[in-house]
Each structure stands twice: as C-alpha cells, then as structure tokens.
Amino acid sequence: MTRHFLTISDLSREELFAVLDRAEQLKALRGTPGHPRPLEGKSIAVVFEKASTRTRLSFEVGIHELGAQPVTLNSRDTQLGRGEPIEDTARMLSRYVHGVVYRTFGHDRLEALARFSTVPVVNGLSDEFHPVQLLADMMTIRQGTGPALDQARVAWIGDGNNMAHSWIVSASVAGFELALACPPGYQPDEQVLADARKRGAHVRVVDRPEEALEGATVVSTDVWASMGQEDEAGERHGAFAGFIVDEAAMARAASDAIFLHCLPAHRGEEVSAAVIDGAQSRVWDEAENRLHTQKALLEWLVV
Numbered sequence: 001m002t003r004h005f006l007t008i009s010d011l012s013r014e015e016l017f018a019v020l021d022r023a024e025q026l027k028a029l030r031g032t033p034g035h036p037r038p039l040e041g042k043s044i045a046v047v048f049e050k051a052s053t054r055t056r057l058s059f060e061v062g063i064h065e066l067g068a069q070p071v072t073l074n075s076r077d078t079q080l081g082r083g084e085p086i087e088d089t090a091r092m093l094s095r096y097v098h099g100v101v102y103r104t105f106g107h108d109r110l111e112a113l114a115r116f117s118t119v120p121v122v123n124g125l126s127d128e129f130h131p132v133q134l135l136a137d138m139m140t141i142r143q144g145t146g147p148a149l150d151q152a153r154v155a156w157i158g159d160g161n162n163m164a165h166s167w168i169v170s171a172s173v174a175g176f177e178l179a180l181a182c183p184p185g186y187q188p189d190e191q192v193l194a195d196a197r198k199r200g201a202h203v204r205v206v207d208r209p210e211e212a213l214e215g216a217t218v219v220s221t222d223v224w225a226s227m228g229q230e231d232e233a234g235e236r237h238g239a240f241a242g243f244i245v246d247e248a249a250m251a252r253a254a255s256d257a258i259f260l261h262c263l264p265a266h267r268g269e270e271v272s273a274a275v276i277d278g279a280q281s282r283v284w285d286e287a288e289n290r291l292h293t294q295k296a297l298l299e300w301l302v303v
Contacts, residue, residue: 003301004114004121006107008131008169009199015300016173020139020149022296023289030065030292037067038303042098044068046124049075049104054263055124055132058290059101066295068302071097090116099302120301122294127162128189133262134166135293137220138174140286144258146217150175155216155253157181157209157245158270159236160188163222163262168192172201179212180205183239209243213252220260221245221270237269246272250280258282 004010011019029035044063046056056072063070075081080089090113093100102113103124114121123131142149153176156167160182168188171178178201180188187205196203206212213219224240225233250257259271259281267273276283 002118002120004117005131005297005301006110006114006121006123006126007129008134008166008173009195010131011173013173013175016138017149019135019293019296019300020142022299023135023139023292024142026295026299027289027292035065036299037065038299039063039098040067042068042302043071043096044099044101044298044302045093045097046070046072046101047075047078047080047093047103048073048124049080049102049109050125052103052124054287054290055101055103058294059124062291062295063298066298068098068298086112087116089113090121094118099298122297122301125162128165128192129169130162130166130262131169132290132294132297133163134170135297136286136289137167137260137262138170139289139293140260140282141176141218141258143285143289144256144282146254146256146258152176152218153216153254154178154218154220155181155209155212156220157212157243157249158221158240159186159224159226160205161222161226163220164188165192167220168196168201168203171203172196172199175200176202178203179216181207181209181212181243183207183243186236186239209245209249210252213249216253217257218260219245219250219253219257222262223264223266224270240270244268244270244272245275247274247278250275260286263287 060070099120101122101124107126107128224236261283
C-alpha cells in the first residue's frame with residue numbers, strides 16, 4: 001500500500017525515530033563516496049502553489065543527492081493553476097513520477113491529491129500543517145545537549161497556526177511536553193488539540209508567554225502574519241504585543257534552552273535580533289536539517 005506523509009501522525013514513534021536516525025547518517029555521509037543514491041533513475045515532482053525558499057532548495061538538492069531527478073512545477077505554469085481537477089492531476093503525476101511533494105493552501109487539497117495518487121505524496125506545507133519542518137526541528141532538538149527528544153519541554157510562543165499544529169501532532173508521536181502561549185482569538189484548532197490528546201499528547205494552551213516558558217528546554221515561534229495574512233498584519237501586531245521572544249523571555253526558560261524558528265523571521269517582531277543571532281539560537285542548524293530529514297523521509301517512502 002502506498003504511504004503518504006501529510007502530517008507527523010502518518011509515522012509511528014518507531015518510524016519517526018528511524019527517519020531521524022537515518023537523517024543523522026545521511027548528514028554524516030554527505031559529500032563522501034559512501035553517500036547512497038537509492039532513488040537512482042527515479043523522478044520526484046515538487047509542486048508549488050505557494051512561494052518557497054527553503055522547501056524548494058532543500059527538496060531539489062536532496063532529491064538530486066539521492067540520485068533522482070527533481071521536477072519542479074509552479075501551479076501558475078501548469079493546468080493545475082487553470083482549474084484542472086486535483087484528482088486528474090494526481091492520476092497524471094502518478095503515471096510520470098515516483099513521488100510528489102506538494103506545497104499548497106487548504107489541507108483538503110493535499111488529502112485529495114493523496115487519495116487519488118498511486119505514488120507517495122509529501123506535504124511540503126499546507127494552511128493546517130507543516131510536518132517536514134517539524135522533522136528538521138526534532139532532529140535539531142536531538143542534536144542539542146539538553147534532554148532526549150521525548151523528554152524535551154517545548155514552548156511555542158505566538159500564533160496557533162500550521163506550525164503550532166505540527167508541534168501539537170509531533171508531541172503526540174514523539175512524546176515530548178508542549179506548552180503553547182497564544183493570544184485570545186489565535187489559539188490552535190480545537191480538533192487538532194483533541195486528536196493529539198486522544199493519542200496521549202501532553203499539551204496545554206495558555207494565554208501568557210511566561211506560563212509556557214517556565215523551564216522550557218526548547219523555545220520556538222513563527223511570524224505573526226503568515227503567507228496570505230498580510231492584510232491582517234496591523235491587527236495581528238496589536239494582538240501579539242508582548243509575545244516577542246527576546247532575552248527576557250529566554251531567561252524564563254531553562255539555562256540551556258535552544259531557540260528555533262522555521263524562517264523567514266522578522267527581527268524586532270516575533271523575535272529579537274539578540275535571540276535569533278545569539279548563542280542559544282539553532283535556526284541555521286534547523287534550516288540545514290530540512291535537507292537531511294527530507295532525504296531520509298523520501299528514501300523511506302519511495303524506495
């Protein structure tokens with residue numbers, strides 16, 4: 001049966017840790033004659049309906065390094081952008097390529113593509129989830145000097161958006177503790193929370209950043225206005241006042257806490273320059289780890 005990766009919950013805990021272990025191996029082997037090319041002779045479509053920098057670069061480079069041919073398609077240049085049914089697009093892609101990475105808007109579009117695809121579909125980002133970013137985040141946590149991943153205490157500060165949702169789902173699979181501080185009106189989706197808690201997630205949502213930060217070993221945030229929310233920027237800036245991750249905020253976390261951000265970042269808004277450019281920041285390791293974790297994921301799904 002074809003396996004897809006639309007959220008972190010598409011992996012069991014054992015599968016998740018195996019992918020992260022493999023990512024470490026591939027990172028160590030990168031640039032050496034021993035690096036494997038398990039996708040030699042295959043092609044992977046990378047389909048974008050949203051702008052991208054890290055997702056496009058990391059997938060195109062990673063697919064190439066695994067021996068496959070990346071075929072990047074922007075929806076505006078395809079029939080998909082002119083209204084071709086997504087079901088027909090899925091059927092067509094399945095005849096040409098060996099896997100599809102899809103970055104889109106509504107999560108229902110990903111689900112539809114996966115439902116009609118006979119090759120693996122990977123969520124490169126949707127409005128509800130960003131699971132490939134969380135693979136990189138969890139790899140970065142494991143590379144730190146703090147507690148093991150399943151013993152980490154993560155504080156999310158900011159919007160209850162697709163990144164927050166992916167942290168919630170990841171907590172249910174990996175087993176770490178998660179506290180999300182979100183302003184009223186910007187909390188994560190209740191169904192996402194309920195589903196994660198049914199799977200045993202230790203997740204709480206609070207109104208004030210200091211409640212989430214106390215004792216945290218990982219602190220993460222995201223921009224206050226995501227793609228497509230630019231017209232809400234002024235309103236959001238008012239709602240998120242006091243939710244900046246600055247030096248005072250990091251001082252509330254554990255002394256060895258690390259800072260993560262999926263990027264791009266707005267210094268002086270959701271994070272101060274002193275934090276993102278400081279000693280506790282791991283954002284560049286995190287960005288690099290997109291490459292290694294996605295390679296491990298594609299190897300696991302496609303081979």
